[in-house]
Amino acid sequence: MSVLEVSDIGISFGGLVAVDGVSFAVEPGEVFSIIGPNGAGKTTLFNLVTGIYRPQRGSVALDGETITGLSPYLLVRRGMARTFQNLQIFFRMTALENVMVGCHLAERSSLLADLLGLPSVSRQNRITRTAALALLERVGLAAYADRPAGSLSYGVLKRLEIARALAANPRLLLLDEPAAGCNAVETETLDALICAIARDGVAVVLIEHDMKLVMKISNRVLVLAQGRRLAEGPPQSVRNDPAVIAAYLGDHGSREADRAQH
Incomplete structure (x- = not known):
């Protein structure tokens, strides 16, 4: 059974469709990455999964149980945890x-x-x-x-x-741009840590712009563009997809992704 199942989920803000009918599933011990250009709907998708936003369509299931629209604290109790793009640290502690x-x-x-x-x-x-x-x-x-x-x-x-x-003690860990702002050494350390967490059986879902990191550690990659699913599959197939290269990776990103395979 999948740890996380997202089915046809969507939300709009005013006249803007932020996430439009996205579906995917994540297995225990898998590293599942979500990539795409700025404004593609990645963080909004995270917010829908983690209960910050209530979806206007579709559903979310954790370990086969529907959790759509539950409050974040209830999701944590059920085995879901996340980090945020902007640090949420108590700096005086x-x-x-x-x-x-x-x-x-x-x-x-x-x-x-x-x-x-x-x-x-x-x-x-x-x-x-x-x-x-x-x-x-x-x-x-x-x-x-x-x-x-x-x-x-x-x-x-x-x-x-x-x-x-x-x-x-989550079974599902969502990481929103864990390597953003990190240097090469720090990114390498995060790389090893994420892989170790997945080896312990935790399903890891991450949003990340560092293509070298994504292509190196991911089992599967979901590409979003304008709130919709553009492609999904193993890193090798995603990085070679002409639609993904045109919409997001470009020549530079494609070279970065290629270097991660060597």
């Missing part, structure tokens, strides 16, 4: 504290226990801290645990966001 925030779904203490300062709260905080440290280790940031997030580089913050998303 440490890296560890940022990840601990993401662990709240697994916590068993109550508001009353927190107010009364019961021993169960201290026990839960220790459990949460241990879990957050393990997640920082998983993304290669254990050494930054006690550093204020505001002092960290952009590439490190991108991995920190992924660690916090993983704190929800």
